Amino acid sequence: MKKILELITDELKTAFAAGGYDAAYAKAVLSNRPDLCEYQCNGAMAAAKAYHKKPIEIAQAAVAELEGKPMFEEVKAVMPGFINIKIAKEFLAEYMNQMQEDACLGYEKAETPKTIIVDYGGANVAKPLHIGHLRSAIIGETVKRLARFVGHKAIGDVHLGDWGLQMGLIITELQERQPELPYFDPNFEGEYPKEAPFTIGELEEIYPAASAKSKVDETFRERAQEATLKLQSGYAPYRAIWKHIMHVSLADLKKNYSNLHVEFDLWKGESDAQPYIPDMIQDLVDKGLAYESEGALVVDIAEPSDTKELPPCIVRKSDGAALYATSDLATIVEREKDFAPDMYIYLADKRQDLHFTQVFRVAKKAGIVKPDADMRFLGFGTMNGKDGKPFKTREGGVMRLETLTRDITDAVYNRIMENRTIDEDEARQTAEIVGLSALKYGDLSNQAAKDYIFDMERFISFEGNTGPYILYTIVRIKSILAKYHSQKEQQTAVEDAKILPAAGDSEKALMLSLANFSEMIDNSFAELAPHKICQYIYELSNVTNKFYHETKIIGEEDKARQASYIQLISLTKNVLLQCIDILGFEAPERM
Secondary structure (H helix, E strand, C coil), rough: CCCCHHHHHHHHHHHHHHHHCCHHCCEEEECCCCCCCCECHHHHHHHHHHHHCCCCHHHHHHHHHHCCCEEEEEEEEEEEEEEEECCHHHHHHHHHHHHHCCCCCCCCCCCCCCCEECCCCCECCCCCHHHHHHCCCHHHHHHHHHHHHHHHHEEEECCEEECCHHHHHHHHHHHHHHCCCCCHCCCCCCCCCCCCCCCCCHHHHHHHHHHHHHHHHHHHHHHHHHHHHHHHHCCCCHHHHHHHHHHHHHHHHHHHHCCCCCCCCCCCCCCHHHHHHHHHHHHHCCCCCEECCEEEEECCCCCCCCCCCCCCCCEECCCCCCHHHHHHHHHHHHHHHHHHCCEEEEEEEHHHHHHHHHHHHHHHHHHCCCCCCCEEEEEEHHHHHHCEEEECCCCCCCEHHHHHHHHHHHHHHHHHHHHHHHHHHHHHHHHHHHHHHHHHHHHCCCCCCCCEEEHHHHCCCCCCCCCHHHHHHHHHHHHHHHHHHHHHHHHHHHHCCCCCCCHHHHHHHHHHHHHHHHHHHHHHHHHHCHHHHHHHHHHHHHHHHHHHHHHHCCCCCCCCHHHHHHHHHHHHHHHHHHHHHHHCCCCCCCC
């Protein structure tokens, strides 16, 4: 079904055209003065310049055409030329009923679905997930889910860091610790063990130890570089170790991502792109795009429209080694072969903006993707502590993600147990659900590009613009519905009941908020802006709670009106549940 703004705009276009004015000037928008009207049209202001008339004259002509239309309760032309609109309660109620009957809550899916790659993992194997991975994971997951709801085929790729010096460091450190392993015996000819010679805990200790050693021991670093080269050249013993590293790391990464309700369709890494690099680089050379500069191979990316100088993209270092840009370009080659995406979305720290500008431009210049390929970088800011600096543990280290989720879950559990309304087991299960909402909403409610302060006390509050407040609103609706359906005398055909025209202002305000759902979804996807979903459900929760406090739902004696209320809050619940599903969390039954 059409968005409510489209329906209003259609009427405005007819009115403008009837008055002899270009219908392109007729566009409805949400009112920026809700105390005066619900929607408005400012097209007469622009049309006045084209037609050399006073804006108010054009607005009055349009209003004259709109008078008596059943869609509108009130349409006014006000100085200097605005058209203020209030929707008819009957029209709005029918719009609610159509939303209620539609599986997608009235949202029209994309007519031409696109294939979209969402690259939002970026974790390194052999390292634990830490809070630096949080924003990419939860913003990326929301963008993927949003794209799917809009109607596209969105493919999430973790794009692991699994190829490079870190592997050589682990292998070399492992050799020092366990030289008796068959991988380090040049005369070994049997099959290598199926079991890894380390646990995830040991592996996560090996890498930082090796990394620290390489900074002070030049010989150790050279051995690690040699091991990296042998691994990348296909040396069987080291490939066997690498497979162990991947198996152990992936199991742990999948568990931790799953705890965040983050799921990837592809568990590929930089290693998967390596076979594509030689031909890709040769193609860049053959096309005259890549040239030598101080021993390195580079591609110019500067364009005449640039407002600042942009350096060339290095695709091969002077020592012959590949870089992140090389790997990312080769990954695009692989993705074009496998999926031919219509759109790419990359999630990373906003400081990576230059990197992705370089990669996107090289990909287009080289014909790896089409010249008009839709390639977007969604850069995010940092999560900071109350001191305004990047969030750290009390000891000053980088906090593991599982530690952060445990801490926030424990804090929610303690808050729930203060009320003692449910038993400990249910409280623990509820705390896990509410804790995840607090963590995700606390992040997603901020504009992605901005830094924000991680404030656990505020995030877990059941009041204000927080995840728990949104869930509390949903749980309150569930409670009302359960109470209604538990009363035998209420066992009427409520399923067949219709939402009636609003009886009061708070009821109409709730309907107006629900009517904006489709518009919000389109805007959020167009701008890749999850925070707009958060803004919407916070406002929707506020008007829902105002309606609840001003309306006797269970005590309403008019059964038709009561059934209408039940249908309305059922629709509200469904909209809220759909939104939090896109945001990547769920609601408990009780709080």
